[in-house]
Amino acid sequence: MATLTHSMTPTVSSSSKGFGASFFAKLAEKRRMKATINALEALTDHELRDIGLTRGDISEAAHNGRKAA
Numbered sequence: 001m002a003t004l005t006h007s008m009t010p011t012v013s014s015s016s017k018g019f020g021a022s023f024f025a026k027l028a029e030k031r032r033m034k035a036t037i038n039a040l041e042a043l044t045d046h047e048l049r050d051i052g053l054t055r056g057d058i059s060e061a062a063h064n065g066r067k068a069a
Contacts, residue, residue: 036062 040048040058048054053061 033062 037058040053040062041055043051045055048057
């Protein structure tokens with residue numbers, strides 16, 4: 001008895017694969033930034049001071065991955 005296998009992976013041109021990868025990478029980064037902002041906003045002012053931030057620094061810190069200058 002013979003067994004046949006067939007890959008169901010669609011073929012995608014390299015240009016559209018690049019667009020899709022870029023789109024999903026940007027979407028994932030946006031979600032990570034929002035999660036970071038939510039986590040930092042949940043901290044008390046005292047906890048933020050302990051890590052060297054103020055409420056005004058949260059957005060900048062989330063977008064840059066470091067404290068605002």
